[in-house]
Amino acid sequence: MNARMAGQASAPPALPPRGFLRRRIFTSDHRALAVLYLLLGLAAVTIGTLLSLVIRVHRVWPAVAFPFYGMLRPEDYLAVVTMHGTLMVFFVLTVVPQSAFPNLVLPAQIGADRMAFPRLNAAAFWLTLASLFVLLAAFFVPRGAPISGWTSYPPFSAIPATGPGQGAGMDCWLAAIGLFCIAAVASSANFLATILARRGQGMTFGRLPLTVWSWLASSALTVIAFSTLFAAALMLFADRHFGTSFFIPAGEVISGIPRAGGGGSPMLWLHLFWFFGHPEVYISILPGMGLASALLANFTRRPVPAYRFMVAATLLIGFLGLGVWGHHLFVSGMNPYAGTAFGLTTIAIAVPSSAEVLTWLAMLFRGRMQLTTPMLFTLGFISFFIAGGLTGPILAQPALDAYLHNTFFVVAHFHLVMAMAGVFSVFAGIYYWYPLLTERLMNQTLGKAHFWISLIAAYGTFFPMHFAGLAGEPRHYAQLAGPIESFPSLIPVERGITFAALTLATAQLIFFFNVIYSARHGVRAGGNPWRATTHEWCPDAHPITRGEPYAYGPESGPEKDFLPQWESATPAPSQFGAREYPSGLKPE
Amino acid sequence: MPATFTRHQVEIEKRDTGYGGKPPVDRRPTGGGGGDDNWDSHSSRHGGPRELLIRYRLAVLSGLAGDFVFFAVLVSAFFVRPTAGHIDAGANFVSDWHPIAIPPILWINTAILLLSSLTIEVARRQLFHEIDVMEEWLGLGRPAVRRAAPWLAATILLGGLFLTGQWIAWQQLAAQGLFFATNPNSHFFYLVTGAHAFHLFLGLFALLFALVAIFRLKKVEMRQIALDCTAWFWHAMTLFWIFLFVLLVCYQ
Numbered sequence: 003m004n005a006r007m008a009g010q011a012s013a014p015p016a017l018p019p020r021g022f023l024r025r026r027i028f029t030s031d032h033r034a035l036a037v038l039y040l041l042l043g044l045a046a047v048t049i050g051t052l053l054s055l056v057i058r059v060h061r062v063w064p065a066v067a068f069p070f071y072g073m074l075r076p077e078d079y080l081a082v083v084t085m086h087g088t089l090m091v092f093f094v095l096t097v098v099p100q101s102a103f104p105n106l107v108l109p110a111q112i113g114a115d116r117m118a119f120p121r122l123n124a125a126a127f128w129l130t131l132a133s134l135f136v137l138l139a140a141f142f143v144p145r146g147a148p149i150s151g152w153t154s155y156p157p158f159s160a161i162p163a164t165g166p167g168q169g170a171g172m173d174c175w176l177a178a179i180g181l182f183c184i185a186a187v188a189s190s191a192n193f194l195a196t197i198l199a200r201r202g203q204g205m206t207f208g209r210l211p212l213t214v215w216s217w218l219a220s221s222a223l224t225v226i227a228f229s230t231l232f233a234a235a236l237m238l239f240a241d242r243h244f245g246t247s248f249f250i251p252a253g254e255v256i257s258g259i260p261r262a263g264g265g266g267s268p269m270l271w272l273h274l275f276w277f278f279g280h281p282e283v284y285i286s287i288l289p290g291m292g293l294a295s296a297l298l299a300n301f302t303r304r305p306v307p308a309y310r311f312m313v314a315a316t317l318l319i320g321f322l323g324l325g326v327w328g329h330h331l332f333v334s335g336m337n338p339y340a341g342t343a344f345g346l347t348t349i350a351i352a353v354p355s356s357a358e359v360l361t362w363l364a365m366l367f368r369g370r371m372q373l374t375t376p377m378l379f380t381l382g383f384i385s386f387f388i389a390g391g392l393t394g395p396i397l398a399q400p401a402l403d404a405y406l407h408n409t410f411f412v413v414a415h416f417h418l419v420m421a422m423a424g425v426f427s428v429f430a431g432i433y434y435w436y437p438l439l440t441e442r443l444m445n446q447t448l449g450k451a452h453f454w455i456s457l458i459a460a461y462g463t464f465f466p467m468h469f470a471g472l473a474g475e476p477r478h479y480a481q482l483a484g485p486i487e488s489f490p491s492l493i494p495v496e497r498g499i500t501f502a503a504l505t506l507a508t509a510q511l512i513f514f515f516n517v518i519y520s521a522r523h524g525v526r527a528g529g530n531p532w533r534a535t536t537h538e539w540c541p542d543a544h545p546i547t548r549g550e551p552y553a554y555g556p557e558s559g560p561e562k563d564f565l566p567q568w569e570s571a572t573p574a575p576s577q578f579g580a581r582e583y584p585s586g587l588k589p590e
Numbered sequence: 591m592p593a594t595f596t597r598h599q600v601e602i603e604k605r606d607t608g609y610g611g612k613p614p615v616d617r618r619p620t621g622g623g624g625g626d627d628n629w630d631s632h633s634s635r636h637g638g639p640r641e642l643l644i645r646y647r648l649a650v651l652s653g654l655a656g657d658f659v660f661f662a663v664l665v666s667a668f669f670v671r672p673t674a675g676h677i678d679a680g681a682n683f684v685s686d687w688h689p690i691a692i693p694p695i696l697w698i699n700t701a702i703l704l705l706s707s708l709t710i711e712v713a714r715r716q717l718f719h720e721i722d723v724m725e726e727w728l729g730l731g732r733p734a735v736r737r738a739a740p741w742l743a744a745t746i747l748l749g750g751l752f753l754t755g756q757w758i759a760w761q762q763l764a765a766q767g768l769f770f771a772t773n774p775n776s777h778f779f780y781l782v783t784g785a786h787a788f789h790l791f792l793g794l795f796a797l798l799f800a801l802v803a804i805f806r807l808k809k810v811e812m813r814q815i816a817l818d819c820t821a822w823f824w825h826a827m828t829l830f831w832i833f834l835f836v837l838l839v840c841y842q
Binding site: 192194199270 | 644664
């Protein structure tokens with residue numbers, strides 16, 4: 003029963019292996035994997051952003067020929083949109099908050115020295131990388147990348163004859179998604195086991211940082227959502243190659259040729275896809291919400307009010323997030339009564355989300371705000387979360403959605419609430435945790451320039467899309483101008499959006515420069531540069547947790563305004579262990 | 591020390607605290623449970639005897655939760671597909687959903703799988719039997735492993751029999767002219783039985799691995815984990831099969 007015996011049974015700690023490849027690439031060390039995940043996300047976000055610029059430029063100047071490619075045909079445009087969405091949703095907004103950041107700080111934050119299953123964790127990374135390669139291969143297979151959008155609705159996605167890219171390109175897409183699902187479930191199983199069973203000494207559930215609670219919720223969602231997507235992708239694959247018709251309706255006519263067979267239900271795919279797709283939104287945003295709470299506490303120097311309430315809200319968002327998928331299907335022929343029900347659940351999920359937002363605002367109110375770069379990006383996250391979130395309850399009304407669903411209003415909504423809020427929280431995390439990797443701080447001046455340009459350009463890009471959408475501009479159209487202009491009055495708005503998008507993309511060069519420059523020339527960070535309380539900043543690799551996660555404020559002590567989790571509020575324990583015994587009553 | 595099933599009551603020693611029955615108040619931050627639940631006196635890196643086992647079980651259970659969703663999604667197609675007919679000119683509801691007769695051998699397969707779940711449970715329990723495990727832990731031979739191995743081997747045999755039985759069932763259906771692509775119901779039948787058989791195929795490898803592992807692994811805890819996790823996976827597959835089988839028999 004005693005711990006020392008168990009300790010003897012396990013192997014002694016191995017020395018770190020030598021050589022760059024063994025230490026940084028082919029390793030199961032979670033910090034090294036975090037860097038690999040970040041680089042993977044960086045590659046994906048670069049390609050995804052370039053694709054989005056192609057979209058923007060093509061929309062306003064359809065006659066422009068692209069270097070190394072030439073003119074963009076309508077099917078090319080759809081392929082670009084498909085690949086942009088897939089890369090961004092899976093390889094950026096899932097990989098970075100849900101894989102890179104937990105690998106970077108999750109074990110440290112719970113007082114553990116490593117993950118529960120380091121090799122499983124490493125295998126998940128390599129599967130994700132393989133998935134990225136398979137997806138990008140779609141550009142180079144015969145007839146190019148798939149064109150049915152990141153949601154791959156059948157029958158378009160189920161019948162190869164429906165368009166270029168729907169053959170080999172679509173198969174690449176499905177294979178990539180299958181690999182990604184396996185990787186996501188594997189890494190989430192590891193995170194769940196790590197959080198539940200590898201917490202260090204003293205790390206009770208009541209002391210878990212809110213980021214860890216978010217990863218707990220999002221990992222549980224990942225297991226459920228990505229298993230759903232895997233099964234759906236398997237059935238779609240069977241429809242394409244094994245003559246089944248789960249999703250192919252009867253009476254399809256393709257290019258004038260009637261197609262025999264069918265009788266399946268495309269709606270089934272929609273339901274299954276969005277049963278994955280909506281939790282996926284929370285998988286990518288919940289870590290950002292946890293990070294926002296932590297960073298606000300850190301940079302307003304006050305504790306998170308109602309810690310338990312925030313935990314409950316996080317878990318509730320995760321739970322309710324499983325029941326709202328139908329709001330993506332209002333205009334797709336779903337039973338209108340179901341639409342009403344899904345409208346209600348969607349309104350319901352706004353309640354815990356608003357509760358979190360109001361808590362953040364309460365923390366800002368009279369907080370001693372320190373406008374560091376991570377704090378600015380957190381404020382940006384909150385700003386986008388509110389701006390994009392407010393249109394959520396509007397789109398949750400089936401009657402309003404009937405008009406807005408296929409317009410740019412929806413594009414504005416999800417790019418603000420998911421993409422921009424997600425990316426800004428990723429930036430906040432990178433600026434905040436950068437010293438963990440380099441022992442230096444990122445340059446504040448460059449960081450602030452990056453923040454302000456990005457904030458203004460991001461609003462400039464996505465906010466006008468609301469007006470374009472309200473005016474009825476449809477999404478998924480390859481071009482707005484041309485021989486017949488569909489919405490001539492909107493062309494100036496579209497042009498402005500494109501200029502803003504180009505500015506937004508260019509501003510990221512400041513960030514890249516800052517990342518590289520500060521690794522060499524940044525200010526030395528010291529042990530705990532942000533004077534934070536959570537364990538990733540603890541000098542000891544095996545810290546004992548002695549208190550609440552966010553003990554900020556003047557009451558924490560006479561000299562400093564915070565009490566790290568590894569420090570005790572009371573004097574060191576006496577030599578008699580847990581209990582205070584009066585003199586003369588020592589236990590034997 | 592490895593985890594065991596304890597067959598006798600452990601007597602909890604009650605010590606007089608010297609305060610006239612009233613426990614001393616400890617105001618330092620503790621594990622929250624009060625009393626002796628003081629995390630400061632726990633070891634952080636190795637925890638209790640069950641911690642490693644629980645960690646592995648959690649990972650397996652998380653994976654199985656995903657697996658359950660996977661099968662539930664396949665089954666959702668089973669419920670949606672029959673309703674996806676259309677109404678023809680004569681106002682008749684036309685559906686291409688034709689129920690198929692379940693090959694009777696599936697009943698035998700079900701019995702075999704249930705039996706295999708029983709045998710692996712017996713094997714699993716051998717590795718937690720306290721007296722045997724203590725002997726193994728102290729290095730006095732391998733009584734638990736010797737008792738578990740035949741049951742594990744029996745499970746492998748039964749698992750193999752089940753898969754063979756499934757293969758025969760597919761052959762019988764094929765002989766009737768029902769292939770994967772024949773009609774919507776056969777898509778479904780082959781898809782769920784195939785997905786399940788694939789899981790059991792992996793499960794057989796896991797069983798073989800566990801059989802080798804309980805002899806080869808040096809640590810008692812790891813031997814327990816190898817068999818325990820395989821057993822839970824196998825039980826889950828039995829449970830999924832019963833779910834699928836009831837569906838195939840009753841709800842076509």
